[in-house]
Amino acid sequence: MGLFNAMMSLSGAIDTDAIENERLARHTSYRIGGQADLFLTCHSYHALRRAVEILSREQVPWVIVGKGSNLLVADTGYRGAVITLGREFQRTVLAEDGVTLTVGAGVILARLVNDAFTKGLSGLEFAVGIPGTVGGAVSMNAGTRQEWIGSLIEDVVTYKPGAGLRHYAHDDVYWAYRENGIPRDEIILEVTLKLHLGDKPEIRAEMERSLLRRRRTQPIGTASCGSVFRNPPGRSVGAMVEECGLKGFSVGGAEVSPVHANFIVNNGNATANDVVSVIQHVYDKVKEAYGVELKPEVKFLGF
Numbered sequence: 001m002g003l004f005n006a007m008m009s010l011s012g013a014i015d016t017d018a019i020e021n022e023r024l025a026r027h028t029s030y031r032i033g034g035q036a037d038l039f040l041t042c043h044s045y046h047a048l049r050r051a052v053e054i055l056s057r058e059q060v061p062w063v064i065v066g067k068g069s070n071l072l073v074a075d076t077g078y079r080g081a082v083i084t085l086g087r088e089f090q091r092t093v094l095a096e097d098g099v100t101l102t103v104g105a106g107v108i109l110a111r112l113v114n115d116a117f118t119k120g121l122s123g124l125e126f127a128v129g130i131p132g133t134v135g136g137a138v139s140m141n142a143g144t145r146q147e148w149i150g151s152l153i154e155d156v157v158t159y160k161p162g163a164g165l166r167h168y169a170h171d172d173v174y175w176a177y178r179e180n181g182i183p184r185d186e187i188i189l190e191v192t193l194k195l196h197l198g199d200k201p202e203i204r205a206e207m208e209r210s211l212l213r214r215r216r217t218q219p220i221g222t223a224s225c226g227s228v229f230r231n232p233p234g235r236s237v238g239a240m241v242e243e244c245g246l247k248g249f250s251v252g253g254a255e256v257s258p259v260h261a262n263f264i265v266n267n268g269n270a271t272a273n274d275v276v277s278v279i280q281h282v283y284d285k286v287k288e289a290y291g292v293e294l295k296p297e298v299k300f301l302g303f
C-alpha cells in the first residue's frame with residue numbers, strides 16, 4: 001500500500017494535521033491501543049474529502065473515530081489511517097425557531113448537552129455523562145435503554161466516499177437501541193436536532209438525577225469503554241454477569257468492574273489482549289448459564 005505516498009501528500013495539506021505512528025492509547029477512554037500508521041485531523045469538509053480520496057487512491061485503509069470512548073484498539077495498533085474531525089465540525093447553530101440545533105459531528109456531546117441546558121432546551125438530559133462526540137453518539141445511537149439520540153434527530157448529513165454529501169431525514173433511516181440504518185461506509189458530518197423549550201430548573205434537576213444514577217452505578221474515574229455488551233431484549237447484561245459471579249474477574253489489568261458487571265475496566269496496566277480475554281470469558285459463561293449469545297457494543301479496531 002502507498003502509505004509513504006499518502007503521508008507525503010497529506011503532510012502539509014491545507015486544514016489537515018497528520019501525525020505518523022501515533023499511539024492510539026492517547027485517543028481512547030480505555031487508554032489502550034498501539035500505534036496507527038497515520039493519525040489525521042481534518043478541519044474542513046474539503047480537507048476530509050481530499051484525505052479520503054488520497055487514502056483510497058493509495059489503498060491505505062482508514063477509519064473515522066470520535067473521542068474513542070467506545071473503542072478497543074489492538075495492542076498492535078491499526079495498519080492504516082485514523083481520521084478525526086476538527087474545527088469546521090465543531091460548530092453549533094440555533095435556528096430561528098429557538099428549538100432546532102444544527103451540530104457538527106466533532107462537537108463534544110457534553111458540550112452540546114450543556115449548551116442545550118444554557119438555552120433552556122430540553123430533550124438531551126439523558127445524554128449527560130456520556131463521553132464522546134456527536135458523530136460517535138449518532139453512529140452508536142447513544143443513550144440509555146429507553147432514550148437515544150436518534151429520537152431527536154431531524155436530519156443527518158454524511159459524506160459518502162466517492163460520491164459526496166448525503167442527507168437523511170429522521171424517517172429515512174431506522175433507529176433502535178444502539179442501532180441505526182446510516183450506511184457504515186459514510187462519515188457523519190452534521191446533525192440537526194429538534195429539542196423543546198423547557199424549564200431550566202427542571203432540566204437541571206433531571207440532569208443531576210441522571211448524573212447521580214451514573215455515579216452510583218458506574219465505575220466513574222476508571223478507564224473503560226462504558227458497557228461492553230448490548231443488553232438483549234428484556235434482559236440486563238449487568239445482572240446476568242453478576243449472577244454468574246463474575247464481578248471482579250480479571251485477566252492481567254482488565255477486570256469485570258465490581259461496581260457494574262457490564263463494564264470491563266482497565267486498572268492501569270491492561271492490554272487489549274487482557275480485555276479481550278475477559279470479554280471472551282464473560283461471553284462463554286453467560287452463554288453457558290443462559291444460552292444467550294451476547295453482542296458487543298464496544299467497537300474493535302485493529303484486530
Ligand SMILES: Cc1cc2nc3c(=O)[nH]c(=O)nc-3n(C[C@H](O)[C@H](O)[C@H](O)COP(=O)(O)OP(=O)(O)OC[C@H]3O[C@@H](n4cnc5c(N)ncnc54)[C@H](O)[C@@H]3O)c2cc1C
Binds near residue numbers: 066140142143186299
Ligand atoms: C464511562 C463511560 C460511560 C458511557 N456511557 C454510555 C451510555 O450511557 N450510553 C451510551 O450509549 N454509550 C455510553 N458510553 C459509550 C460511548 O461514550 C458512546 O458510544 C459514544 O457515543 C461514543 O462516541 P465517540 O465519539 O467516543 O465515538 P468513538 O468511540 O470514537 O467511535 C464509536 C463508533 O462510532 C464511529 N464514529 C465516530 N465518529 C463518527 C462519524 N463522524 N461518522 C461515522 N462514524 C463515526 C466509529 O467509527 C466507531 O465505530 C460510555 C463510555 C464510557 C467510557
